[in-house]
Ligand SMILES: Nc1ncnc2c1ncn2[C@@H]1O[C@H](COP(=O)(O)OP(=O)(O)OP(=O)(O)O)[C@@H](O)[C@H]1O
């Protein structure tokens with residue numbers, strides 16, 4: 001470890017020291033029950049050139065700690081304590097650090113090389129030439145050992161793709177591409193065999209060696225993998241069991257009375273000592289033995305437990321408690337506190353450096369639009385299936401309303417055909433919801449890591465979808481116009497097409513809005529279907545405009561309803577300028593304008609183009625709302641959450657149940673075993 005003087009002298013601009021002090025994360029309980037602590041007064045730090053492994057049993061708070069450090073905690077929890085980056089309070093979300101999450105969120109339709117290349121073009125400085133960027137992409141592929149699968153598709157619901165280990169390495173590759181100074185990883189080796197896990201951690205070792213700070217949670221590392229870590233934070237039930245150099249952990253466990261047996265992997269031993277699930281496992285095994293052999297005596301039961309594991313002699317909860325207490329008063333805790341003091345007082349370190357994209361806005365827009373277009377064109381469910389369904393539906397509409405004619409009896413048929421087109425055809429946008437949600441997940445990951453901005457994403461999403469929607473509407477309108485025999489002429493056809501395009505883009509924008517606020521697919525589909533249902537109902541076909549209840553349905557719903565304007569425009573396009581046969585023989589033909597006004601309750605004076613402009617304005621309003629929701633989540637939500645945290649903490653800190661208690665409420669505990677040697681040969685626990 002470098003001394004503060006050395007650090008000040010070297011003045012490395014990219015060095016990132018992260019220290020956290022008394023970090024506590026709680027789920028507030030405003031009722032009678034106790035407040036649950038996910039993390040309880042955890043201290044520690046991460047330094048350049050070193051990998052810190054965060055270990056602990058499942059549910060011990062590893063992900064919570066990483067989320068707290070990276071500023072990504074869920075809205076329902078509150079955090080107290082300090083997170084200092086190079087000695088200053090600083091938020092680490094939206095590009096200030098890189099974070100590889102436990103779940104791999106990738107665009108499944110792209111190949112490995114394409115994913116890395118798009119990411120590189122999106123984020124590396126615009127001044128780099130394409131050749132230079134290709135070199136960086138190839139170097140990253142080689143460094144991450146992805147050469148063999150570089151041209152293979154990642155895979156999604158209809159495409160078999162690369163393996164889990166390859167996905168994990170790709171997720172890491174996407175983050176290390178820009179050489180971030182601070183890298184968080186949540187269980188990068190889960191689901192990998194020991195060789196792949198070793199490979200991944202070796203890559204992290206190389207990254208750290210180039211002056212980066214790496215903090216990674218890890219589940220159950222093998223001996224070889226554990227040996228690659230510099231520092232270790234061992235958590236159990238949200239409390240620190242050990243924090244310090246990884247190689248000194250064995251010594252600490254020995255000193256605390258739980259030495260690691262010589263033939264046991266140290267990390268297995270640490271987890272075995274603090275995982276209280278073993279208590280339940282032991283109890284269940286002993287109980288099942290008793291049920292099968294009722295002649296078993298208590299003594300034999302005890303003997304049985306001995307054969308299961310020597311550590312079964314003491315409940316794990318008790319071992320954990322001893323370790324937490326011993327650590328608090330140990331030299332390791334004192335050393336870590338001193339080191340935290342040291343690194344928070346280092347001068348001359350830059351706090352503003354971040355991992356955000358260095359590409360200009362226009363290049364980002366071009367690359368993102370291209371990537372999104374490729375994704376849409378390869379994802380069967382995004383548009384192709386819908387286009388096929390639209391064509392089938394258009395043929396169905398065309399054959400049901402075939403050559404509908406201009407007889408007075410057909411006025412309502414024409415209206416029904418228009419109503420179906422404006423209503424049900426736009427309803428089909430819900431079909432792409434799964435793909436919307438997938439895309440939003442990728443956006444959230446990339447946005448949190450600072451790959452690009454919200455505006456660029458909103459625009460690129462719209463632009464990339466346009467070619468598909470135009471194709472969909474062109475095919476549908478051509479079939480329907482030809483079969484139903486709507487008014488002929490290019491301008492009428494063009495209007496119908498444009499009307500359907502704007503209505504569908506508006507609904508898609510609304511779906512994106514919904515996808516950005518709902519947590520899952522099912523809720524999105526339900527909300528989206530409900531919303532479109534209400535819009536179709538009040539669009540002026542099922543109930544004419546003059547008959548809609550004035551309060552709410554007419555004002556304001558029918559005025560802010562894209563469907564109402566789109567339908568009015570379509571009716572005007574079809575009926576203005578044509579004449580319908582009269583029901584009586586000698587009565588002159590009826591003008592379309594008259595039918596519009598008297599039968600359909602639509603004012604024929606205002607232009608159909610005005611209706612189209614209103615639909616476009618609603619579309620723009622939806623896109624702005626989509627942008628605003630994403631921005632709100634980033635800017636306003638953290639401020640609201642900060643106030644919520646302050647209020648909640650001041651509320652719950654008054655409660656006796658919340659006040660900090662010693663982890664050992666009683667003094668009944670006495671040390672069961674004398675200190676044993678490091679080998680643990682004379683330990684009762686071997
Ligand atoms: N937002 C939340 N709301 C409610 N409970 C939460 C929340 N986040 C975490 N928890 C709870 O906190 C505990 C710690 O969760 P965390 O995800 O940090 O564990 P972990 O150590 O990462 O586990 P694993 O190894 O299984 O990933 C768990 O009991 C979890 O259910």
Ligand SMILES: [Mg+2]
Pocket residue numbers: 062063064102186187
């Ligand atoms: Mg986790």
